[in-house]
Amino acid sequence: MPVDWLKGGLKLQGSPLWFDARRKAEVSFVSHAHTDHIARHARAIGTKETLLLMQHRVGTIDDTVALDYGEAFPFEDLTLELFPAGHVLGAAQVRVTRPDGHRVVYTGDFSPGEFLTAKRSETPACDTLIIESTFGHPKYRFPPRADVYDEVAAWCRRHLERGVRPLLFAYSLGKSQESIQQLAARGLRVAAHESIHAISTLYSQLGVTIDARCFDGTFHEGEVGLFPPFKKHRPENLGAVATAVLTGWALEPWGARRSGADVAFPVSDHADYPSLLEFAKATGAREVITLFGFAEELAAGLRKEGLLARAVTEKVQLDLFGAPIRPLPRRPARS
Ligand SMILES: [Zn+2]
Structure with a gap:
């Protein structure tokens, strides 16, 4: 599935849909309401929890699409489906399925394990996985x-x-x-x-x-x-x-x-390195794109596990699904 990395974030090629656009977008999926994942979009798609929490921060958004976890939402010729991500209340991963059946999952920020205030994350099966790598270095292993x-x-x-x-x-x-x-x-x-x-x-x-x-x-x-x-x-x-x-x-x-x-x-609402590896393998993805933080280190670790993995970082310009990739500015990580 063609995806462009543009200045404001990740966007599906040939579609107006963005993933966590950081600038106002025509339409963006919003994985959760942390400030580095939100903007005052013309149209925002997310869980009702995320939509409420993000509007507390950016102001009213006129056109919102609130989806339940597991609900199939037709968008142009694609189908969108949300899965819990742990992390914070309302956090969701999105799975986009195109007409030929190819499935892409974008995780946003996620964390495995039990939370008292957020739904336990799930592991959606997919062909292409775009995964956050904030703590994607072998030195990060969080205690329970x-x-x-x-x-x-x-x-x-x-x-x-x-x-x-x-x-x-x-x-x-x-x-x-x-x-x-x-x-x-x-x-x-x-x-x-x-x-x-x-x-x-x-x-x-x-x-x-x-x-x-x-x-x-x-x-x-x-x-x-x-x-x-x-x-x-x-x-x-x-x-x-x-x-x-x-x-x-x-x-x-x-x-x-x-x-x-x-x-x-070490209280974290992100996945640590072993959890990231385990999650990526469990999705069954044939190809993995790592984003944010220790993206290169996680991609290298995934390749050792036999997965086709590539990083998108500010240091490396990659050709992602045949599309030109621009450098990603480093941003402060939520922890
Ligand atoms: Zn976050």
Whole structure:
């Protein structure tokens, strides 16, 4: 299936359909509502959760097509079908089937395993797989999510018992809501920054109740603070605090320092390297395109496994399905 990599993202050749276009497009599939996957399109296709969350960020979109997971949607001479991706509430992979039966899957960001606040990802069968590779390097192997949250909860309790306020830093969409629920399941209460609380309210409207109070400048007894990982959002004059960032980049020596935190815990809403390999093989794809982050390293790993894999990165210009590829600008990765 011909696909063009253009300045605003990935687009099907001979069709107006984009995948996660980063600029306003005539029509784009939107895999999820993280800011590096959305724009105010003329027409947006996604799950109802993604459409609501993205409009919270970019403003009203007049023409939206809300699809359920597994629902077949005819688009021109193609059929579109969405599959859960884990990651954040509403995240979806899309499978595009053309009239001759060739199936292309675009994963968007995805993560295997159980989430309390997102549907468990599925593995759609396909012929061509376009897969994210944010953590596509053999050095990235995440411990089980539940084990990491056990450690985070124990760390919070240790500090609370000593009269030190634990402050956690996490992205406002997805990581924060999952963390609130994981901590609540371990008996901890959270006061969250207003940007996190606003998104949590949307989650609750969508049927996924998030149990956190909006931080109003002071903490109640026993509360854990939760803030976005940017210094401008951090409260001051709180007395004794201990800080931790929740990010897949915790596996790097600079993981905590990058966010100005004391420590970092490897809570990720992306697939790690072994999961990416396993997923790609399980789709049965004959060809794999890797996108974002460690795209070349993942493509090399997939080739060792016998798959025909190619990377699209800013360093390499490739001919993808016979179409000219332009360099991909590096972007900050959601973790
Ligand atoms: Zn994302």
